[in-house]
Structure formats: structure tokens, C-alpha cells
Amino acid sequence: MEYKAIDNRYTILANDSCCLSCGGAIEYSKASKGEVCLDLGSGRGTDVLRLAEQVGSEGFVYGIDIAEGMLKKANSTAKKLGVKNVSFQKAELEELPLEDKSIDLVISNCTINHANDKQKVWFEIARVLKNGGRFSVSDIYSLKPVPEKYRLDPEAVAECWAGSVTREEYMEHLQKAGFTNIEVIDESKPYAKGRIEVASFTVCGKLSKNCS
Secondary structure, eight states: OOSHHHHHHHHHGGGOOOOOOSSOGGGGTOOOTTOEEEEETOTTSHHHHHHHHHHOTTSEEEEEESOHHHHHHHHHHHHHHTOOSEEEEEOOTTSOOSOTTOEEEEEEESOGGGOSOHHHHHHHHHHHEEEEEEEEEEEEEESSOOOHHHHTOHHHHHTTSTTOOBHHHHHHHHHHTTOOEEEEEEEOOOEEETTEEEEEEEEEEESSSOOO
16 A cells, blocks of 8 residues: 555645644653653654753754655654754654664654554664663554444545554564564553544553653
């Protein structure tokens, strides 16, 4: 499945005031001065700019997105505000343009559910994180496996529901990627979205040490 539908939808929404998140991953990230951070699905760049302020001039923040309109909006805002310690790049989550063990913190908000190969995304997150690096990710999961007719529909996936996997499968992806210190920080009650029922949650973890 190509990402054209996702690019189109979120490019259109780049200048909209609607909220595109499903949780508060950044609220639990606790970025520190000097850290190098990464936001997967950085959208308009709001969280990247917040992290840039938290890590200071000695730190740096990367934003990865697939939508041209979102990247344009994010770069425009960063330039307008004079923020220098950020870089917004277009890339698929399964192929991050970053070096091994180069990132202290990865955040993401309602984005990984869009990925074709979610397991590969988590392998990539593990690859770019430093030893002891951490992630804080908000996303949705489906209460039951999504029927194939929706799962393979690019428009339904772009609408942020048909690409979701079950909670069990989501946790298996984390474990297979090597994350053993996993903690669900926040979790919603199930709710209807599209043609299925989903729930939102925020998960954090580290390659070593406890999530805190």
C-alpha cells in the first residue's frame, strides 16, 4: 500500500485547526537539556518545537513526516520563530534517515497505526535509540482484528483507524523489537471510529532500565 492517501489527507489538514492527536506522548517524554530527540509523524511541528525548547541550543530535534503540506507548515513555523535546532524530513517510518544509536528520545502521536509494516517501524525505533534511550508513543489499537477490506483501503487507513492492530499485537511488536521495560501510562475506554471500535493509549519504554 502506498502512502499517497495519507500524504493527501494530511497535506490538506496542514493549515486546519483540528486536533490530529490521540494522546499526550510529549507530556510523558521528559526531555532534558542537550538531548537529541525524534518525533515520528511530526505534522505541523508543534511537538518538535516544544522539544526544541526543552533540550535547548545544545540539543536537537528531528521531525519525520510523509505529508508535504505538514513539512512545509512545520518548516515555515520554525523559520518564523527562529528555531535553529530542528530538522524536518520526509521519510517513511520503516526507513528512518538517521544513524544507529543517535537518538535519546522518540515520541509519536497517532502515527504508527498508519505504517504498512509496524514491526519494522519498531525495529527502526530500537535501531536509532541509544543504549538506555526511551520512547513515549501515543497511538490507537483495535479491539478486534480489522477486516481485510478496510485494512487494505488506503483512504480508511489515512483516516486513522483501519491501520490499527490489536493491543496484543501492538505489545508483541514492542517485545520483538527488544523493548522489555514497557509501561502503559494512559489508556482510554473503547470508542467507535470508522467501522470499528478502538482505544487510545500512551506507552513508554526503554532499551534498558525502567521507564520513568
